[in-house]
Amino acid sequence: MAMWIQAQQLQGEALHQMQALYGQHFPIEVRHYLAQWIESQLWDSLELDNPAEEAKAKRLLESLVSELQKKAQLQGGEDGFLLKIKLGHYATDSSRTSTYDRCPLELVRCIKHILQSEQRLVQEATNASDGGQAMDSLSQRHQQINQAFEELRVSTQDTESELRKLQHSQEYFIIQYQENLRIQAQLSSLSSLPPAERSQRETSLQSKRATVEAWLTREATTLQKHRLDLSEQHQKTLSVLRKQQTLILDEELIQWKRRQQLAGNGGPHEGGLDVLQSWCEKLADLIWQNRQQIRRCEHLTQQLPLPGPMEELLSKLNADITDIISALVTSTFIIEKQPPQVLKTQIKFAATVRLLVGGKLNVHMNPPQVKAVIVSEQQAKALLKNESTHSESSGEILNNNCVMEYHQATGTLSAHFRNMSLKRIKRSDRRGAESVTEEKFTVLFESQFSVGGNELVFHVKTLSLPVVVIVHGSQDNNATATVLWDNAFAEPGRVPFVVPDKVLWPQLCDALDMKYKAEMHSGRGLSEDNLVFLAQKAFSSGSNNPEDYRSMTISWAQFNRESLPGRNFTFWQWFDGVVELMKKHLKPHWNDGAILGFVNKQQAQDLLLSKPNGTFLLRFSDSEIGGITIAWVAENPNKRLVWNLLPYTTKDFSIRSLADRISDLNHLLFLYPDRPKDEVFAKYYTPPLSKAVDGYVKPQIKQVVPEFATQNPEPSGAASTFMDQTSSPSFSHPSSCVYPSMTDTMLDPDGDFDLEDTMDVARHVEELLRRPMANQWSSHPKSPPPLKRPPAI
Template sequence: MAMWIQAQQLQGEALHQMQALYGQHFPIEVRHYLAQWIECQLWDSVELDNPAEEAKAKRLLENLVGELQKKAQLQGGEDGFLLKIKLGHYANQIKSTYDRCPLELVRCIKHILHSEQRLVQEATDSSAGILGVQAMDSLSQRHQQINQSFEELRLATQETENELRKLQHSQEYFIIQYQENLRIQAQLSSLSSLPQAERTQRETTLQSKRTTVDAWLTREASTLQKYRLDLSEQHQKTLSLLRKQQTLILEEELIQWKRRQQLAGNGGPHEGGLDVLQSWCEKLADLIWQNRQQIRRCEHLTKQLPLPGPMEELLSKLNADITDIISALVTSTFIIEKQPPQVLKTQTKFAATVRLLVGGKLNVHMNPPQVKAVIVSEQQAKALLKNESTHSESSGEILNNNCVMEYQQATGTLSAHFRSMSLKRIKRSDRRGAESVTEEKFTVLFESQFSVGGNELVFHVKTLSLPVVVIVHGSQDNNATATVLWDNAFAELGRVPFIVPDKVLWPQLCDTLDTKYKAEMHSGRGLSEDNMVFLAQKAFTNSSNNPEDSRNMTISWAQFNRESLPGRNFTFWQWFDGVVELMKKHLKPHWNDGAILGFVNKQQAQDMLLSKPNGTFLLRFSDSEIGGITIAWVAENPNKPGERLVWNLLPYTTKDFSIRSLADRISDLNHLLFLYPDRPKDEVFAKYYTPPLCKCQQHRSRFTTPNPEPSGGAPTFMDQTASPSVSLPNNFGVFPSMSDTILDPDGDFDLDDTMDVARHVEELLRRPMANQWSSQQS
């Protein structure tokens, strides 16, 4: 009750929002008079998406109705009379509204209580209160609107059912009276054999009775015709409401679910909510079928007793409309619950799940349908959606591509689980211009045939998967992922398959990259504004350090993953994806700890480090190598006392971290003291060090330093040497200078060219320390 007391003290917009939570579906008076009881119930313990919880919800509904009735009985006196009637009315209203769907009552009350709590919390916090005025829970509002519309439809359907029964009873009585009229006529015809006096008397009586019956029949025929027309009009209104509700659910809610499913392919939030959609679709199916049966009964009554008027045409139109509505529902609710992988490698097992959201309600499972999967090209998908192709041509061969739909009684779902499909071969089309095989899109087509109402209606249904890119080798995965990422992010609703814009605004791409990055890191720490500036400078050669300058810039698909970056042999996406793969496989904990700056170029690293004490270091992604990360640190120039330089290690890659972790490599480098800006390295990395007993075979690192000599000679290659300002431990070997031919464009050593030297270093370090040092002295 404490929550309700606080809720009553809300002011202004917050008060309006609180009042908007209530209505015919749940009157505010019920909340007021049962406040303490409502707040004491365990509403959150009911799992709304679990049908097995319906019994628990039913008990809560019965207890709520009982509490209302009890409260009504306690009202006495003149002042309590109206309240007693009102509370009794609310008890009956809630019971009739939620008796068939008690989980909806729980959903409604949970939403009300959570919304009240939020509004009260926002009101106590002024900044949150301002935010609360602007942001109402729109999702819950939509759900509330849908549930209210279902209640209207239920009441309208119940009303037409009642009117239909009245019509049927009236027509049955009309037929009885009509038969009575025929009997009178037969009696009049048989009077000719009677004596004149008796015949005249009987004839007068029968004619009087016949006149009365004829008048009644004439009047009643007019009444029946009006009943039929009124009922037809009511059905038209109900069908209009059904269409509106179905449009809201199928063309907004279901489409939005599909859009969330597509964005989930880029790492967005999991689509979820399918069980709620199924419950709505099943309610639609139930109401549509009830109305269809009513219309058919009207047709039967009309044929049973033909009357002059337009009823046959009206009923024929209603029947066609209701059939169209149920057809749209069945064909639209055949959906892909689990998409096949969007980068599909041939000869590799993959899975998918399709589901019919109204299968259980329409008893489709009584004759379990079979679903077939085929892979089709972009052009074939276009033809299918335009109905230019009635048969399913295939662009490849999928093994294990037939599956029978199974009905799960516990969940009420009708699904087909393709668990072991494999793409045996693919037929590619002629590519356009610079398009590569990893830009060619296909889709998996799932099709089946359902019968409804004992083969009364038969539907041929099809649904297309999200676009897939077919590859034959793992080396193509990177570019194929780029195609999928761009399509998922920028595909428009209702597009022609599989058109996407060639250019998008840079902030749109940034949002996509941020979503992808956070998903791979399993962390809320995504890409900062500074990171976005760095990426803009990499994507656009003329980009500045001001983030505002890139907000209105556009990036094309070619700039994203077709054209190489200036001076490099890889694209923007290939570089970014290399970073993601490296982080995902080896450095995720360090990114989530904030230990890796990453998106910093060499000049920025130098400017940042030169303002810090010697031994300060940072981790940045290599500009010259895909999936590389380097350590930059500041130290004294050994050849020029008083001069400080920033040194850079040769980039580490996945191969290096498969041998030895980043934390252990940093631990080995004694001249690295503080992680930028000023954190002692052991404070950051010690929890990731390998225990000492496991450090029997340490693989040593390589780095390059700027040549301290003014002659500008070649850099010196060292193995884990300390910086010039730190004494050199005996167990580190120093190697002579090497030529410039092993430098990469970034000024670091090329990894492949130094492999022989690296192996020599590792062999040397495996020797006993004494022998190693003596060999160096010699």
């Protein structure tokens, strides 16, 4: 409701734009009287390209009709009678409901477009009247574009007016010319008259002919000047049109494509396409009007040839305006929704292409078909250099043909590829150390259509962002690195798909921070200390000063080709492992500020030794991809030490969450620097298990660190099954623990561990839970018999 209240306050052009959103497809009265209901629905939760969402869209359509009928019934009195009739008609209008009944997602598309457009108009109006503050660069640029459109509109109206005057003048000239021919014919017919009468008539006709010929001579000069003046006006208009088109296509559209590319790295979602379409449609409309005017000028010139350079001038104007509209049409054939940049064979994927000027040029009257093929980097280069007009393929895409559809509610002409699948790929010979996950392809979309009654035929093509093709999930990590580097550092207008081999470290920091924040869905990204830690890892440096890294460059090889010193993985593989772990299991804790993460062993020790016993922190493992360890300070018989637990990975957290593991370890008291652990993690603890049902006691998984278990022993009588990092000395009977005792290498007071063979906890827990415990235990649930010790791993 709030958005509609604001929308009603719009003035001038913004109000006209808002009103233009509505029509027979969605009446403005429906928006007004159902404003609260419309704005309370979760329209953005529905995926327009997913046929499975049609059931939800159908329910929304039914709810909308029901709300309309209720609203109609509530209207009363003399003033409400007509409104009651009108709302009832909207609810039962077969022409409208049948359209949405066939495709209920069209209703969602329509309302989403309306709400987004209203929000944009309100925001622009708010920015324009924001306390008289100076307009930002974006608003200034948009104002410049709108002013140029106003100038073009006025100049096009002027040339239209001048053209009509020229046409009227020329028509009158032709009439007078025909009068002159009639006089000449009369003079020729005087020879049959008597001499006296002939002399009198001839004198009169000669005088009349002289007057008409003098007028024709003067008017011919005037007409020629009028034509030349009109051509100059068209030249000026075309110059402004070309400048405006360059601003929109070479700056605004390129920036939109750049934002779309950065969105692949987690940048803000690329908005503003509807604004771009409105500009491109205005361009198309103005270009077409001027083209029609120039053609009418050509027709007038052919109808009445006069001496002078008009034919050459008009021919050049016609060629120029055709080039302008060709550039507009071919440049506005874009990919609205990119195919996935890491593309796995045999997996279904989707994409959407859109022609921004399709509706304005009535292309949908004969809907064109779009074809998608996958091409290599070399083939893409040849296509852009016009060295190849034949679209050779480097693979086979199933379901790669789609007809463009016109959506009247949004005025968009687009083709939605919903079920494409890459059946096979043909790879090229790789160079040097390049791997298959560094080889780039692109999906080429192409179509052909005509406008103006086949007057102009366009063959349009557009290339997707670079795509890395994989055949196995294990390649995803390295393929993502290639995509991230390309998206972050590609230059506009580059030769496909050239990227720098080295970049400044701060540039890479921006890309990593963007990726990290996007995966965490939070504004909390990488701090300067985090980035210093990453720089130390990338450059094997010990400096803590961020200034030392600002001028340093990092190469692609350092990023994801060469392993880190003493490790068997690259910098990116380590970082991506952290991102995956956080995204799947630890996102809430990162957003709560509970995880320091990017801290090395020495830093952890320095931080903890000054804190009370039981203070702990969470840091990412240096030795394992996607691992996180708990470091804590505790009293040793001889001195205080900082201990590090064997790193947890995704597999561990799929068994028991981080919060529950921290709850299990009673010797962990305070999260660094001094927050009680329950204050931070209690809201994430798993609720206690329910009581026994039908005589069965449900086992409980817990973890124990034996060296510290006796510090805060479990309450007596607890019926639990323990999942140990190591066995617990708190159980005196050797058969009272699930797993055998293990050596103290599980705990390292100095830091991380490099263990090749660790206990497969998940498998042992599964074995434990599969045992027929009812046959082994006594009838008393609190007195389980000793469990047999499983074989050591």
